[in-house]
Amino acid sequence: GDSVTQxxxxxxxxxxxxxxxxxTYTATGYPSLFWYVQYxxxxxxxxxxxxxxxxxxxxxxxxxTYRKETTSFHLEKGSVQVSDSAVYFCALRVLPNAxxxxxxxxxxxxxxx
Amino acid sequence: xxxxxxxxxxxxxxxxxxIMLECSQTKGHDRMYWYRQDPGLGLRLIYYSFDVKDIxxxxxxxxxxxxxxxxxxxxxxxxxxxxxxxxxxxxxxxxPGLAGDTGELFFGEGSRLTVL
Numbered sequence: 001g002d003s004v005t006q007x008x009x010x011x012x013x014x015x016x017x018x019x020x021x022x023x024t025y026t027a028t029g030y031p032s033l034f035w036y037v038q039y040x041x042x043x044x045x046x047x048x049x050x051x052x053x054x055x056x057x058x059x060x061x062x063x064x065t066y067r068k069e070t071t072s073f074h075l076e077k078g079s080v081q082v083s084d085s086a087v088y089f090c091a092l093r094v095l096p097n098a099x100x101x102x103x104x105x106x107x108x109x110x111x112x113x
Numbered sequence: 114x115x116x117x118x119x120x121x122x123x124x125x126x127x128x129x130x131x132i133m134l135e136c137s138q139t140k141g142h143d144r145m146y147w148y149r150q151d152p153g154l155g156l157r158l159i160y161y162s163f164d165v166k167d168i169x170x171x172x173x174x175x176x177x178x179x180x181x182x183x184x185x186x187x188x189x190x191x192x193x194x195x196x197x198x199x200x201x202x203x204x205x206x207x208x209p210g211l212a213g214d215t216g217e218l219f220f221g222e223g224s225r226l227t228v229l
Contacts, residue, residue: 004155032216043117043203043220044156051216089155093216100171101218103155 002027006090006104013080013111021075021107023064023090031092033057033066033073038087038106047075047088080111116140117221119204125227132191134224136204144208145187146218147171147179150201159202162187194228201225 007022025031032051036044048057053068062077073090090104117138126132136145143164148156158171160179168179176198178190191198202225205218 034216036218041222043222044205044218045220046217049217095216100158100161101156101216103157105153105155 002031002092002094002100002102004090004092004102004104006088006107008105008107010108010110013109015082015111015113016079017111019075019077019080019084019109021088021090021109023073023075023104025071025073025090025092025102027071027092027094029094031094033064034091034093034101035062035064035073035075036089036091036103038089040086044089080109082111082113085109085111117204117206117219119202119221119224121224122222123225125229126194127229128195130194130228132194132226134189134202134204134226136187136189136221138185138204138206138219138221140206140208140219141184142206142208142219143184144206145181146205146207147177147187147189148203148205149173150203150223156203159189191226194226196228199226199228 003026005024034049035047037047038044048059050057050066056065064073064075087106087108089106093101120135146161147159150156157173162181180188201223203223204221
């Protein structure tokens with residue numbers, strides 16, 4: 001079956017540090033890949049996505065590149081801010097089996113001033 | 114106002130009680146989902162519905178039931194709650210759109226359920 005493996009947390013960084021959260025996947029078809037972010041007390045919201053190999057998703061200074069050869073979709077940001085503190089989820093969805101999105105376990109990021 | 118609204122946001126109940134969590138959306142999406150979030154386990158799909166007449170089990174449907182009352186409403190029921198159903202529950206929607214489902218999910222703010 002489909003699965004997503006995320007870098008274990010929690011991750012604690014100082015403001016302006018470089019962030020990488022690793023994500024690898026296995027899928028029975030050709031997936032679309034997503035990063036969702038969950039701020040404290042809120043639901044998940046889409047951060048970025050990529051739908052085919054070598055696509056780069058980007059938003060709010062975050063980037064991730066769909067690497068089919070390594071089945072990876074690592075999240076990066078060059079300079080984190082305190083406001084980036086949240087839980088980050090990597091997810092995949094294989095269409096046309098669109099009923100099910102598979103999520104990683106989530107990585108908690110804390111950024112200290 | 115939120116596009117996907119869940120009620121109640123917090124609920125404490127006792128073992129054996131019947132509980133209903135409600136979800137309504139103003140996004141006009143046909144597809145709706147219920148997920149459960151447990152610490153360190155990510156999100157797991159309970160049920161999903163692609164339209165009013167369509168209900169499908171997810172990976173952890175045992176102990177749960179759902180009702181799709183209208184395009185905008187999708188409720189989750191626990192007929193007889195047990196402590197290991199203590200979790201954070203999320204409703205989500207997606208849009209098949211003219212070009213097909215992009216895969217993006219739109220989430221409510223969550224309903225925290227505690228079963229004593």
